[in-house]
Amino acid sequence: MLKKLLVANRGEIAVRVIRTARSLGYRTVAVYSDADANALHVDEADEAVRIGPAQVAASYLNADAILDAARRTGADCVHPGYGFLSENAGFATACADAGLVFVGPPAAAIELMGSKRRSKIAMQEAGVPVVPGFEGDNASDERLIIAAKDIGYPLMIKASAGGGGRGMRLVHNEGALADNIARARSEAKQSFGDDELILEKAVMEPRHIEIQVFADNHGHAVYLGERDCSIQRRHQKVVEEAPSPFVTPELRQAMGEAAVKAALACNYRGAGTVEFLVDQERNFYFLEMNTRLQVEHPVTELITGQDLVAWQLAVAEGEPLPLNQDQIRLNGHAIEVRLYAEDPASQFTPQTGRLERFEPALGDGIRIDSGIRTGDTITPHYDPMLAKVIAWGSTRSEARRRLLRALEDTQVNGVVTNRYFLGRVIGHDVFGAGEATTAFLAQHFADDPSMTATTVSIRELALAAAVLSHDHGHTEGWSNALATVIPLRLGSDEGTHELLVQRRNKSLRVSLDEDQIELADIRIGEGQLCYIDNGVRHRCHYQHYGDHLYLQLSGQSVRFTDRTHQPPEVDSLTGTGKVLATMDGAIIDVLVEEGQPVRQGDVLVILEAMKMEHPVKADRDGRVCGVHTAQGDQVRRQQLLVEVEPELTTHETDAAKETEQ
Incomplete structure (x- = not known):
């Protein structure tokens, strides 16, 4: 009888496995990285063990740390969830060697099915229909190019050890084959440590x-x-x-x-x-x-x-x-x-x-x-x-x-x-x-x-005005007398919206340039706004904290920032030149150096986050005047990475020289 289950995963799948195991009487053990110390799956388990820092390779892919957690807690079985080590034959073998029951298939089955080439051959032998193609053992680029002539186009290049679309390329003609083979090999090697490729006839729109x-x-x-x-x-x-x-x-x-x-x-x-x-x-x-x-x-x-x-x-x-x-x-x-x-x-x-x-x-x-x-x-x-x-x-x-x-x-x-x-x-x-x-x-x-980016409507602006008026305690406007017009400045992804707001008898009139809308019978409370627009009663949910307001209606979410009391923005036809990290992540490449000229839209840095690469681009023409990051750095969202100063025109350069003289 198995009694204690360690879940070698995180997030929703760890929570899901723990809940079923608990209902069946198992004691449960969670593992967590530093980033997940307060995660839900940790709270759901009977016991929890830290297995390393936030980086996946040092925590959820660290088989030794997970096996040590099982030993320290007395777990007798391990559920791998999905992703991470769930399809790692070596981990399944290591569990068995440690006297743990691996809640999954035998290591030999994992290893076989982890290879697109070998699994396809095994399926052919078992009588399972397969896509026509080429599955040569460690075939060279030249052998793949020759095989492609027999298969015909369009065809798929696939990493034998691949998954999730990585190392996969759709090729429509012979002229594009060699380059796509090289790219698929590189991606497969980087993602799976194995650059073996196979070819398959493309099944279009399946x-x-x-x-x-x-x-x-x-x-x-x-x-x-x-x-x-x-x-x-x-x-x-x-x-x-x-x-x-x-x-x-x-x-x-x-x-x-x-x-x-x-x-x-x-x-x-x-x-x-x-x-x-x-x-x-x-x-x-x-x-x-x-x-x-x-x-x-x-x-x-x-x-x-x-x-x-x-x-x-x-x-x-x-x-x-x-x-x-x-x-x-x-x-x-x-x-x-x-x-x-x-x-x-x-x-x-x-x-x-x-x-x-x-x-x-x-x-x-x-x-x-x-x-x-x-x-x-x-x-x-x-x-x-x-x-x-x-x-x-x-x-x-x-x-x-x-x-x-x-x-x-x-x-x-x-x-x-x-x-x-x-x-x-x-x-x-x-x-x-x-x-x-x-x-x-x-x-x-x-x-x-x-x-595409959401375009804010005057109706949504009016709803935001209603919530902000209520939450700021401007309830004196809810009276039969026509209230004073109050200016309101709301920021959205589109920019700043200058509104004029009037309130009277639970109604609200909002003007934006030449547009105007009136909402009636407004009722606000407990994160919900009810109102009548054009004779129809509606409701939307909202959340207001600090200067930020979220509205949710008609399946969409809109975020506003209350800028009424902020200083006016200075318009600029060019970017700031301060190139910031678009999200938390790791710098995997810096493509420029100080003094290098760049154009708006040039990629300056490659940032990796959530298994994807994200190019960070220059927001104006100019010359790099500061590089504040390097390959391998962990950076935070909005952290300054590169600075670009505008290049002086010939007229400006001459003027500067005269000033120096």
């Missing part, structure tokens, strides 16, 4: 369908339906649903049986996911097998009524699978989205900062999986996912409606999120028709309003 499989130590394996993960950005999943609106019962059975073959072929144990590409004619091809619990496993749990973490623990104890294939039933529909601290209007740049408010909207059929809470700080060290928002319904339409409402009503302030973007995706007609493929975002979303 569905990305994955099958949840489970196997035990007694030779049994089953599949628990499919998940449609076709909506992706940079090969990262955005929306997951089960069952797929594209999959027929016959296709489900064929893919499920193929997935079980894949599991049995590598002597699998525990939870795994076999991913397939499916073309428009419903031909399916093996893509890869993820040897862990998936991020999107909740949609499978909601339609099957099963707890997959409980299944994992049962299998780890040596028990047979709880159900056989004939006993597994699918009920209703479930859809999941990933709520991220990122800015869709700025190429999905990750966001850092303090979460001033996080209040998920709960209701019938809604499940929220999260590892954060109000007051937490989103750091640059880890993936910026805040929560998974999942909705179940008896029909797909019901699940979709519930999810859209949950997104619109979830309150999250302090950092920019993709909440509005997700709502627009779920509400899109193509998604509603069940016709979204992997090309959905590129084809249907490039011009969506959620992908």
Whole structure:
């Protein structure tokens, strides 16, 4: 009997695993880095052990520290969650050597499926359909170029050890092949320490369908339906649903049986996911097998009524699978989205900062999986996912409606999120028709309003004025007499807005240049503003602290700064020349030196945060007059990195010389 489980992970998956383990009677152990000392998963566990500084390599990827934490707490089993060490065969082996039960598959299965080349060969031998391509062992660039002639175009270059879209390139013609091979090798080497590549015929605009499989130590394996993960950005999943609106019962059975073959072929144990590409004619091809619990496993749990973490623990104890294939039933529909601290209007740049408010909207059929809470700080060290928002319904339409409402009503302030973007995706007609493929975002979303900076309306400015008037104690304006016009200066991402505000009898009239709006029957309290606009009663949520005000309405969030009592801004047609860090992160390259001329838009520094590289650019033409950072530095958001002074014109130079003389 296993009694104490150490969860070798963080965030929402650690919280999720701990809660199931606790319900089953296990004692639990959390591990944490310095950045996570006050994290939710630490508070949820019975015990917790510090394993290192914030950097991933020194903490959550530090196998020795994790194993030492298990030894010190007397844990007898380890759940790896997803990411980090979850698909590391060496870690699985080290757990076994330390006398710990690894809640996952055997190391040999992890190692096999971690290689795209070897796993594809194994699947061919097992009779699982694969995408035509080339899987030569450590093939040279020249061998890949020759093989590409036989495959034809378009084709995909893939890192054999890859995942998450890294080391992957789509090539449309022979002229672009050599350069893309070199780039894919470099990226694969940097990301995985292995630059082996394979080639595959590109399946254009496919569905990305994955099958949840489970196997035990007694030779049994089953599949628990499919998940449609076709909506992706940079090969990262955005929306997951089960069952797929594209999959027929016959296709489900064929893919499920193929997935079980894949599991049995590598002597699998525990939870795994076999991913397939499916073309428009419903031909399916093996893509890869993820040897862990998936991020999107909740949609499978909601339609099957099963707890997959409980299944994992049962299998780890040596028990047979709880159900056989004939006993597994699918009920209703479930859809999941990933709520991220990122800015869709700025190429999905990750966001850092303090979460001033996080209040998920709960209701019938809604499940929220999260590892954060109000007051937490989103750091640059880890993936910026805040929560998974999942909705179940008896029909797909019901699940979709519930999810859209949950997104619109979830309150999250302090950092920019993709909440509005997700709502627009779920509400899109193509998604509603069940016709979204992997090309959905590129084809249907490039011009969506959620992908551009929000334009503040006079209505939103009036709502902000109503809250600020109330919170500043200007309630004497709520009278039958016409109040004095009060000036109000509000800042937003667009700039500063100069308003004129009048209040009378719970009504508010706001003027902005030639525009004017009047709100009636205004009622404010407990973070909620109710009002009547054009005869219709509305409500919006708000949060006001210091000079900052957040409004949330119609699925969007708007932040204002009260600048009424600040000195007027000085207009400038050029940038400041002070190049600041856009977020907390690590400097991985400095591309300029003091005295070097630069143009506005030139990349000066490369900043790495949340597994992504972010170029930091000059905001004006000039010459570098100061470099205040170096490769390897850890920097904070708004920290000064480089200074650029304007270059003097010929006239200015001559004048300066005359002054010196």
